Amino acid sequence: MDEIIKKVIDFRDARDWKQFHNAKDLAISLTLEASELLENFQWKDSERAISTNLDNIQDELADVLIYALLLAHDLDIDVEAAILNKLKKNETKYPVDKFKGSSRKYSEAE
Amino acid sequence: MDEIIKKVIDFRDARDWKQFHNAKDLAISLTLEASELLENFQWKDSERAISTNLDNIQDELADVLIYALLLAHDLDIDVEAAILNKLKKNETKYPVDKFKGSSRKYSEAE
Amino acid sequence: MDEIIKKVIDFRDARDWKQFHNAKDLAISLTLEASELLENFQWKDSERAISTNLDNIQDELADVLIYALLLAHDLDIDVEAAILNKLKKNETKYPVDKFKGSSRKYSEAE
Amino acid sequence: MDEIIKKVIDFRDARDWKQFHNAKDLAISLTLEASELLENFQWKDSERAISTNLDNIQDELADVLIYALLLAHDLDIDVEAAILNKLKKNETKYPVDKFKGSSRKYSEAE
Numbered sequence: 373m374d375e376i377i378k379k380v381i382d383f384r385d386a387r388d389w390k391q392f393h394n395a396k397d398l399a400i401s402l403t404l405e406a407s408e409l410l411e412n413f414q415w416k417d418s419e420r421a422i423s424t425n426l427d428n429i430q431d432e433l434a435d436v437l438i439y440a441l442l443l444a445h446d447l448d449i450d451v452e453a454a455i456l457n458k459l460k461k462n463e464t465k466y467p468v469d470k471f472k473g474s475s476r477k478y479s480e481a482e
Numbered sequence: 483m484d485e486i487i488k489k490v491i492d493f494r495d496a497r498d499w500k501q502f503h504n505a506k507d508l509a510i511s512l513t514l515e516a517s518e519l520l521e522n523f524q525w526k527d528s529e530r531a532i533s534t535n536l537d538n539i540q541d542e543l544a545d546v547l548i549y550a551l552l553l554a555h556d557l558d559i560d561v562e563a564a565i566l567n568k569l570k571k572n573e574t575k576y577p578v579d580k581f582k583g584s585s586r587k588y589s590e591a592e
Numbered sequence: 593m594d595e596i597i598k599k600v601i602d603f604r605d606a607r608d609w610k611q612f613h614n615a616k617d618l619a620i621s622l623t624l625e626a627s628e629l630l631e632n633f634q635w636k637d638s639e640r641a642i643s644t645n646l647d648n649i650q651d652e653l654a655d656v657l658i659y660a661l662l663l664a665h666d667l668d669i670d671v672e673a674a675i676l677n678k679l680k681k682n683e684t685k686y687p688v689d690k691f692k693g694s695s696r697k698y699s700e701a702e
Numbered sequence: 703m704d705e706i707i708k709k710v711i712d713f714r715d716a717r718d719w720k721q722f723h724n725a726k727d728l729a730i731s732l733t734l735e736a737s738e739l740l741e742n743f744q745w746k747d748s749e750r751a752i753s754t755n756l757d758n759i760q761d762e763l764a765d766v767l768i769y770a771l772l773l774a775h776d777l778d779i780d781v782e783a784a785i786l787n788k789l790k791k792n793e794t795k796y797p798v799d800k801f802k803g804s805s806r807k808y809s810e811a812e
Contacts, residue, residue, distance in 0.1 A: 373483045388583040395528040406516040407737035415698040418505040434568035458544035473498040478635040517627035525808040588745040593703045608803040615748040626736040638725040654788035678764035693718040
């Protein structure tokens, strides 16, 4: 992962673009890219979206990840540690013995 | 990266949750998590948001990444290859000699 | 519509909250509320979402509209005129004789 | 408001597009339009966004409202009643005597 993060940061540094970035606008950009990804599924079920738009889905997913990595880097967040830490919290929240095969997380009212 | 992806998938498989997942709902979830991340910046500038909400920002960013990795896995997208491929497209779109230090990408009307 | 807009603005003015509002954060808030509305449909089809979450859907839709009306008011946008103007543009883009009953808008790749 | 809702519905009915609409995809579309509105504020403060992109902001705000009205119509939600009902809930949550001039709602951690 370190190598890929380095390439994302190098891309920005080669263009001297850090000066235009701030965490709030990076978080906005992440939302916008997530929407562009979702747009591929608008008016379609998953299967149709994948068969029609897979290349674009891949590109938009990459954009989401690029902004996520930029934001993490600027905030000194170690993404691997952050993911592991969140998985541990989720394990406490959804213990295997109570949630295995259960749709509760997926069926309850919000 | 492979190891972290394996842990994300293992978390899901231990609960047998793949049966509830489909690409469209994963893309929706990614958008919702990106919004929860952005919520930390609502009514605040970057500095205030970071000083007040850094722990939550880290958790929400992890959620974004977890859904991105799940979606990529289900669609057989290699995230590292997807990022490198997108960086290459961006290099063609924003060549260093024309965009170094330029705010054009950041100032033009949408 | 004027009366309902007045009530939304009166609610804000009674609390002296205009000082905290700016167009960018209102646009962020609109996105966040739209996500909270969408959350009611996460992991569900339309029918299930409506039968389970209709009250919450109504509240979140109201929040979307409230932020939309606040933003329009602050930018001196006449919402009725804006809607009519946009419908007119859409009529040119999607003429009845070419799009009646056609799923083209809904089936083409993004 | 009734008249404007009628025009929005008439636009759809003239094209026989109701058959392609369902509540979940309308909620997705609302999110996508809210993001397109927000895109006008990306990398910019409110003032710059307004001076550069006001026409587009107006169009995207109209799109948000159009999808909100379509969704409300399909779910038999009376938008004026929904807004008044939500304002009443907000009045209980944020009573004037405790929140007048207070930035608490705007400064607390999420």
